[in-house]
Ligand code: SF4
Ligand code: SF4
């Protein structure tokens with residue numbers, strides 16, 4: 001049995017806890033047989049790579065944890081062997097690749113042999129250094145390395161290879177064919193996003209149909225603009241596209257989107273000059289307004305009903321977001337890796353249930369948390385979230 005590192009990029013919020021605890025574990029202390037001291041500055045055995053994406057107003061940052069991939073056919077091992085020191089860099093039975101802190105001293109070019117830059121050169125010790133997988137901890141009862149243990153969102157996992165869901169993962173292309181043991185889930189591809197507006201009436205356009213087509217004219221994806229008039233096609237391949245915007249009463253708007261090199265914000269796109277049928281446009285706008293108002297009213301009604309029921313029991317109901325939750329009883333905020341799994345406040349130990357307005361028969365994507373009694377009241381049998 002051997003383990004692999006599994007990084008879920010969607011869950012990484014760039015908190016740097018992994019980077020900090022790696023320093024805590026390895027700076028100013030050596031682990032003989034495993035690692036020499038990591039210098040206080042200049043080395044990041046676990047590094048968070050920031051990727052700024054898009055342009056104003058659609059700017060996003062993706063955080064990518066980068067560390068040694070513990071390759072099965074590692075170029076660093078081959079380099080040490082070629083330098084006449086095959087025992088200086090080796091792979092353990094559990095898959096971890098170790099640079100021996102004594103035997104590897106003086107091997108010229110070892111730090112540069114890693115295609116992903118995971119090795120650093122310590123001039124003071126004349127030694128190449130890198131992530132050891134915290135092998136000294138794993139050999140002494142730890143089940144995961146420090147960085148994995150510290151990650152609050154489970155973005156970083158160390159899991160049995162045979163049990164891990166490695167479908168839809170990617171690996172560092174620089175290590176293709178080298179047996180990398182680090183997998184990325186939800187590695188950022190490209191996005192294109194924008195807003196549809198009617199400048200003549202100073203409105204955003206809700207429920208405009210946006211169809212993404214590739215260079216050959218094939219439909220790749222389609223969606224309706226949201227209540228802010230926004231559309232966003234995410235995780236698409238780097239390529240040239242067109243986006244066709246259709247709104248009842250207006251001629252079609254075609255937007256070019258070249259995301260071969262970078263993510264793209266196409267900004268505000270005015271359709272007012274494309275108006276061809278005022279009556280149809282008016283009717284469509286009124287229908288969209290009405291539907292949005294009805295949905296909002298229904299959501300408010302359910303929310304209000306729950307609050308009233310809870311108040312009658314001297315209980316509380318609170319909103320939660322996709323990543324955090326406010327305890328219905330004590331009001332303290334918790335960050336939740338899986339909202340649907342939270343059933344007890346970590347502070348006041350109150351039990352509660354999380355459920356969506358949709359599950360209560362209303363439209364809208366809000367989430368609510370109520371204590372167990374409040375949640376049971378509105379005939380919610382088995383809450384199941386669609387986040
Ligand atoms: S990622 Fe780099 S340092 Fe780590 S095992 Fe592979 S080649 Fe060696
Ligand atoms: S496994 Fe250990 S040495 Fe490697 S990056 Fe994580 S904390 Fe640092």
Ligand code: SF4
Nearest residue numbers: 012013015016018151
């Ligand atoms: S600790 Fe986890 S969430 Fe924080 S930066 Fe590291 S991988 Fe990302």
